[in-house]
Amino acid sequence: MAGSTTIKDVAQHAGVSVATVSRLLNGKGKGRVSTEVAAKVHAAVEALGYRPSAAGRSLKTRQTRNIGILIPSLSNPVFAEIFAGVNDHARREGYTLLATVSEYDRELELDGIQTFLNHQVDAAILTVTNPSQCEGLALLKAAKVPSVLVFNQENDATRDAMPLVTVDNEQVGRDVAKKLIALGHKSMAMIAGHFSASDRSRARRMGFERALTEAGLPNPRVCEVDFVSAEVASALDSLNVGSATGPTALFCSNDLLAIAVMKELRRRSVRVPGDVSVIGVDGIAIGSLMSPTLASITQPSREMGEKAAALVLSQLKGEACAATQLLAHDYQEGESVGPAATKSPPSSSDPLQPKA
Amino acid sequence: MAGSTTIKDVAQHAGVSVATVSRLLNGKGKGRVSTEVAAKVHAAVEALGYRPSAAGRSLKTRQTRNIGILIPSLSNPVFAEIFAGVNDHARREGYTLLATVSEYDRELELDGIQTFLNHQVDAAILTVTNPSQCEGLALLKAAKVPSVLVFNQENDATRDAMPLVTVDNEQVGRDVAKKLIALGHKSMAMIAGHFSASDRSRARRMGFERALTEAGLPNPRVCEVDFVSAEVASALDSLNVGSATGPTALFCSNDLLAIAVMKELRRRSVRVPGDVSVIGVDGIAIGSLMSPTLASITQPSREMGEKAAALVLSQLKGEACAATQLLAHDYQEGESVGPAATKSPPSSSDPLQPKA
DNA sequence: GGGGCGAAGGTAAACGTTTACCTCTAGGGT
DNA sequence: ACCCTAGAGGTAAACGTTTACCTTCGCCCC
Known part of the structure; x- marks a missing residue:
C-alpha cells in the first residue's frame, strides 16, 4: 500500500x-x-x-475486476500463448489477471483455485490435469464463479456443464493417423506424457487408435514418458524404434516431446523421416526452426486464450453462452514426416508386413 | 463474487x-x-x-497480499522460468501474483504498473525495456511500493536505487568474447534484438566490444533485428555471413534469436560451426535439443525469480536488503561453436587478415 | 478476604468506496 | 402566480474485516 x-x-x-x-x-x-x-x-x-482503492471499491461493488488464470506450466509455449491471449483481452476490458501455475500438480491446482476463491476473482480460466476429478472445479461452481476450461476435454457427463474452449483432440488424433496412413505407414507408435496428467493426451490417443482400427491396422504401441530425456531414450528402446520390428512413425503428444524425441533419434543415428517419421501436436513456433522442421497439428492457442476470456466475461454479464467452443486445428507441414520407410527387403525378419 | x-x-x-x-x-x-x-x-x-473477503480484509489491514509481476513476454522460456520462480516463492509465503505481459511495449508497461498501483499490490517485480526512461518506476517509488527489477541492468545513477536481481550482463558479453577469442576467432559479429528494448542487450554488447578492444581486435559489426525470420536473413546478408569477408563467429543476444539464426544459416548451407560459430545467451533448455546443440551463457532464471520474490518480501517486512544481487552465469558447452574457420587460402580477397 | 492479574470474549470504530435518497435551485408550462 | 420537473450536489448507510478497548470471571497470593 x-x-x-x-x-x-x-x-x-x-x-x-x-x-x-x-x-x-x-x-x-x-x-x-x-x-x-x-x-x-x-x-x-x-x-x-x-x-x-481497489479494496474499498470491491467491498462496495462486490466485484474485484480480477480474473484468475491457472495453467500447468509456462515452459510449454502453448500455455504462454494462451496466457498472452487472455492477458490481452482482459486488459482491454479492464480486468487484471491473478495468475498461478500448477506444474501439473493436483495439490497445487486446488491450492490455486482456493486462492482465486479467497481473492474473490470475478471469473476463472483454467487448464487442469483432470477435470473429472478436480475438487476445485466444484468449489468454483458452488461459489458461482464464471469459469471456463481451456484445452481440457471434459467428458464426465455427470457433472453439470462447465464451458470449454478447446480443439477436438480426438479429431487431432484421427488427423494424425489419417496423415500417416496416407503416407503408407502401417506400424506406428505414440509417445505421450503421463496420460493421468492430461486428458487431452488421452483424447488424442483415443482418436489415433480409433482411426487406425477403422483403417484395419493394429493398435499402436503407446508409451508414457516423464519428460526427462533419459526417459525418452528408454521409451524409444521399449518401442524398438529404429529396428526392423519398430514403428515407422511416431506420434508425440506434444511438440516439446517431439523435439526431445528427434534429438534422441539423432543421437542414435536414426534418420528422420528416412527411418522414422515424427509428428507432434501444438504447432509451437520453434518447431519450424528445427532441422528437420517438425510436422505438427497446430492449435490457435492465442485465440483460445482470447476466446476464453471473452467467454467468462460474457458469462459475467449474465449472457448465456455456448457451453463449448471447439476451435479448428490444422496440419502444419514439416520435414519430419515422410513416406513409410520400406525398411527391409521382402525376406524381412518382420513376417507381418511382407508386401510393404 | x-x-x-x-x-x-x-x-x-x-x-x-x-x-x-x-x-x-x-x-x-x-x-x-x-x-x-x-x-x-x-x-x-x-x-x-x-x-x-479479501476486500474487507485488505481495506482494514491495508495490505492485499498481492504481488505484481510484469514481464515482457512469456514466449521466451527465460521469463517463463522467472515467473515460475516467483510464483513458487510467493505462494509459499501466502502471496498471490497479479501478472501482466508487456510485449516490450512501453505503453503497456506503464499501463501494467498503473494497474498494479490501482490494485494496491504490496510489491512489484518487473522487467522493463528501459529502466532509465520508464515513468512507471517513478510511480512505484512515489507510492513506496517495494519493487525489484529483474534482468534489468539499470545504469542511471541519478535515480535513487531500485534493487536489481540480474546477472552481470557486461561480463556475459566479455565471457562470450573471451571464449571466441580463445578459439581463434578474430572477426566476429553480434546480432541482437532492438537495443532500445533491452538494456541487457546493450550491456552485453558493451562487454563484448570492450573485450575485443582489449584483445586488440576491431570492433564487431553489430546488427539489430526485429525478430522475424525475414529480418534475420537480411541481418546475415548485411553482415556478409558466410562469405570470406564475413565473421567467423556470431554472438546472438539471446537463444531464441540464435536458434533462428542457425536455421537461416542451415538454409544457406553455411555450416555451424564449420564456417561460422554461433553462441547465444540464456541457456534455454531447448538449446541442447538442437542440432548442433547451442552453446550459450546460462542464467539461473528460476533462481532469479525466487530471489526477486524473497527480496521484495523482505523489503516489505522493512528489512534492509542488498540493493543489487548479481547472480552467477555460466558457459554452456554446445556444438555450435568451434575453432575459427581458416576460411580462405592466403591469397584471399580479404587483405586485412593475411596471416590468419 | 481483598486486590490484582490474566484469560476469554464482547462492542464498536475504523478502513475507502458507492449509491439510494434527500435538498435546493432554476426554469417552463399553464 | 403556481406547480412540476430536472439538474446538481450533499448526507449517510452500507460493504466485510480487524483490533483497540472494555467487561467479566476465576484464581492466586498475601
Missing part, C-alpha cells in the same frame, strides 16, 4: 462532497456534475495523485 | 461475536479462544463454507 490519499481528501481539496467525486470519476448518475466542478475535482485528483 | 457468507454469519451460527471468529481465524491476540469455542467456530466455518 502507499501514501493513501482517499476520496475524502480529494473531495475536501476540491470543496465538494465525496459523492460528487465518486460520481464524476465513474461517470455515473443521471445528475451529472457541472464542468466547473469537474475541473476542480480533476485538478484535486491530479494534485493529490489520487488513486481509488 | 459468490454466495457470500460473512464473518457475521459465522459468528451468529457459532453463537459468538465476530471478534472471536476473527481472532481465532488469524490466530491473533494474546487472549486466545477456548477450545470449545474454537470447535464451534470451525464447525460453523465448515458448515457455511465461509471464506474471508
